[in-house]
Amino acid sequence: MKHHPYFRSLLSSDSERLAYAARVLTEGGLQSVPKLNFPGGALLGCAAGFINIAKIKGTHNAMKSGMLAAEEAYKAVHPESESSSGAADMSGYDRALHDSWVHSDLYEVRNLRPSFQTPLGLWGGIAYSGIDSLFLKGRVPWTFKHHLPPNPTNGSDNTLSLDSASTEPASKHKPIDYPPFEPPLSTDLLTSVALTGTNHAEDQPVHLRVVKTRTYLNQVNSKSGNLAVGAGLGAVQSQVEVEVEEDAEEVAKKRKEEVEQEKELRKKHVQVNVGEFAGLLGRACPAGVYEYVPEEGGAGVETEGWNGHKLVINSQNCIHCKLCDIKVPTQDITWTVPEGGGGPKYSIT
Structure with a gap:
């Protein structure tokens, strides 16, 4: 867009780009808001899906939800009765949010996004959204629902998302001929990533893994007794191995099996994403985290690659947009x- 003559005239050669950022939008709206509290914690802001998709704005709702959660957290850690024990009860946060203007803000625009999944179709959805936004203001007795695609490619996997199922093979599209980089209008990807200030400690557990999300959670849960997903499966495994006395040979056998399973999963990932989708993540990731590079030894070597290509994950570059988890x-x-707490350090946006 910045290459358009109008914007080019505004952004002279003396212009300086100050920031770069990327983030997927949780556009499900009110119908997709989950239960907001759990023992000892709560979901706030974009993590809970509080974006007003009509305004493409969520900062106001995020701040208000944080204020409400803070009030309930204070009540939970300073209970009126000293007999309270166990994890802090944040159930009052759900009620407080429902009674606040955050709920009203989301309720007003609840039908806009799902209207495109009704028999109205694309143009009908555009017309309905315009009428609802300008005149009805959500004051209708019905609420549209989100629907899964008629033939989801991932079967019954409950991690299926509408975005991933809507990704089409490369054969259905023509390659886009992008104009060459023209600083300051546009720069290469790594120069853009440098503006985010992103950083991850080199010795931290890898936070991007090629493993089915549901499988990952089941593995962590079975090994640690809780969903400590932030620690990484490797960290949980190390902890369990210290706490539980197991035969060294058995541990080595399990690790070997897990390595082989991950290799096979990586191979299938490359086969689908390179063979059918022309290396989707290598093209779509806004931080250059994923690369499908030539594999040493070529296509005939039995490794984690496929047809002479393998997946390389540069997790250090990650700016936490969540595109990979959602769109692949x-x-x-x-x-x-x-x-x-590694990640981007946005100072302006």
């Missing part, structure tokens, strides 16, 4: 919270 058609990229 194979739904086998599991993103977990990095250890130590």
Whole structure:
């Protein structure tokens, strides 16, 4: 867009780009908001899906939800009765949010996004959204629902998302001929990533793994007794091995099996994403985290690659947009919270 003559005239050669950022939008709206509290914690802001998709704005709702959660957290850690024990009860946060203007803000625009999945179709959805936004203001007795695609590619996997199922093979599209980089209008990807200030400690557990999300959670749960996904499966395994006395040979056997399973999963990932989708993540990731590079030894070597290509994950570059976890058609990229709070350091946006 910045290459358009109008914007080019505004951005002279003396212009300086100050920031770069990327983030997927949780556009499900009110119908997709989950239960907001759990023992000892709560979901706030974009993590809970509080974006007003009509305004493409969520900061106001995120701040208000944080204020409400803080009030309930204070009540939970300073209970009126000293007999309270166990994890802090944040159930009051759900009620407080429902009674606040955050709920009203989301309720007003609840039908806009799902209207495109009704028999109205694309143009009907556009017309309905315009009428609802300008005149009805959500004051209708019905609420549209989100629907899964009629033939989801991932079967009954409950990690299926509408975005991943809607990703189409490369054969249905023509390659886009992008104009060459023209600083400051546009720069290469790594120059853009440098503006985010992103950083992850080199010795932290890898927060991007090629493993089915549901499988990952089941593995962590069976090994640790809780869903400590932020620690990374490797960290949980190490902890369990210290606490539980197991035969060294048995541990080595299990690790070997897990390595082989991950290799096979990586191979399937490359086969689908390179063979059918022309290396989707290598093209779509806004931080250059994923690369499908030539594999040493070529196509005939039995490794984790496929047809002479393998997947390389540069997790250090990750700016936490969550595109990979959501959009990849194979739904086998599991993103977990990095250890130590690593990630982008936005100072302006």
